[in-house]
Amino acid sequence: MPLEQEVLEGRQEIHTDAYSMSIGEIVNLYRDGELEIHPEFQREFRWKLSQKSRLIESILLGIPLPSIFVAQRNDGVWDVVDGLQRISTILSFMGELLDESGCKVEQLVLEKTPYLPSLEGVSWDNGMPDDLKRAFKREKFDVKIIKKESDENAKFELFQRLNTGGAGLSEQEVRNCLLLMVNRKSYEWLKERSKNENFINCLNLTDRLIDEKYEMELVLRFICIVKYDKSAPIDDEDMGPFLTTQMKRLMVDNDFAFENETKLFDTTFNILARLKGEDAFRRYSQPKQKHEGQFSVSLFECISAGVAFAIQQGQTEVEISSKLSTLVVTLADNPNFNEATKHGMRGINRLPKLVDLARELFR
Template sequence: MALQDEIVIKKKDISTDGYPMSIGELINLYKDDELDIHPEFQRFFRWTPTQRTKLIESILLGIPIPSIFVSQRKDGVWDVVDGLQRLSTIFEFIGILKDENKEALPASRLVKTDYLPSLDGKVWEDDADPENSLDSAMRIAFKREKIDVKIVKKESDDSIKFELFQRLNTLGSKLSDQEVRNCLLVMLDKTFYEWLKSLADDEHFLNTISITDRLVREKYNMELALRFIILSIIDPNEVKSVTDFSEFITNKMVDIAGNPQFNRGEMETKFRQTFLLLDNVFADSTFQKYSDVKGRFEGKFLVAAFEAIAIGLGKNIQQWIAIDYNDDVKESLISKVKEIWADGSFQARYGSGVNVTSRVPTLLPLGENILRP
């Protein structure tokens, strides 16, 4: 198919609109629950007091701020796809921002800036402290300032909202891939997000992966839990043709979250049983490199070991738990994991420079075969 034909076809899937709206209009939409800024996202996005103040300063000075992108839901409500922090900052300053439980949050106070040092300590309106409040004229002018709003209309293909969010929040963004995915999940199905988070916070799972606090803050534990789910149910050969593995994980996540046939309970049982057994046998050395010379596991977490061992054991977990746990079972599992590390195919593919398209199709079947009890 020619490029022009592809463009014409895809453009038919996207229906958009856009126009400037006053801050006052956006405030009213938010108050009437017609604008959803997803307060759950606050755990992923968080500006400093200085960043928040500079946005308010820009509005007071009439400096244009970037467009807000929204997606119109079937019920007419606008989902904020990009602009969460800008709108949250405005609503928090005015004193109408609500948390996940619909409880009003305290209004924010500004800090001084180079341009307007007198902003220090200022609030929107406080009858008990009029000296530190914006006066009536300032508040009126503030609400009359306009922000350009780009709208993905409800007639658009359902996937457009998620594609737009992903593009806007990965290009030049400080969010990790999984933090972006988490935001997508909250929009797509909040219950799936909460379920995935409960798996990623499982104490036995966290003990076995033993990743740094920084990686936990960036939600890498949730990415690993998601990888376990996806790699447990796909044909490993699917990965051979993948050009962007992160995008592959995201697309599979969206498919699974929207699939009513996916059995969360069955997957959760497999997940928790797998990591309980691994924690009991290996603890925090589960996915470390095994040194035959030193006779021990050592070093940092290795994703190739996770793929071979966690997925391989997960596919055989029912057979393992059918055996009464004892020292013989423990030694058998340790021996099989050592066998994985000694395997030539694994040795050739566990390093960081190995392409995922060749690693996953080889290591998943390898782990599954060796880890049969």
């Protein structure tokens, strides 16, 4: 296809508009429920107080700010695609930000900044002069609108491009936002499974991984592996894009069998938690005769998938537990496992090998 035709078709997938809007207008949209920043992803805790204070300083000084991107839903509400941290900081400073329960968050109290040291201890209702409040509300943002007529895949792509890399969202947080915007039920299911007590008891994650919602990624990995179809070609070059593609394929449509998938997930991790707990996905040292080290995603992929396959085959918990008790202490020395997980092996290439191994070990 000629380049000109590709460009033309690509442009037809995304319909955009743009407005220059004052902070006051943006706040009014938020108050009226016409601008959704999703409390689940405000993530203002990721911004230090110094960063928040510098943003307010920039606005007061009239320094131009980057554009905000929003996606228009079918109901006309705007979902913030990029600029969430800036908007949530502004709302927090003005005392308008709501938490997940709909209650107002405590007003942001600023610290001194390089150009405005007198901001130390200032909040909207304490120390902010009325004339500066008026000027603050009149400052403007350029708002770029991805209209509802745009292709959903194009919205996914744009959101990923704007929110990955640097100090932005983790890959799973991006997926969570995407899923929340297009299929809240699937997002809530993923979130609920990630809180399953047996599932959590099998993991040994660092605070950083928990902070980045890695446990939700592991739920998604489990679903993608269990439903992996070797006959379907993989177009993605890495595991991250693959998980995003599969999430869209499996969980965005209304065909996802929530009840069946919940039963499979819960049964799998009930067995794993009861037998091995936090050692389920840690390597076993034969010389030391004990599990050691941190959580291994390769062990997670192979063992959890194997247990799920066995459940789907109708094996009893006694049969599965018998195989599992041996496997958790021998898998790390399995030559096929070591070949699939050797240094330099990309996750996307590891996946089919581990799926085959899991099926074989729990046959």
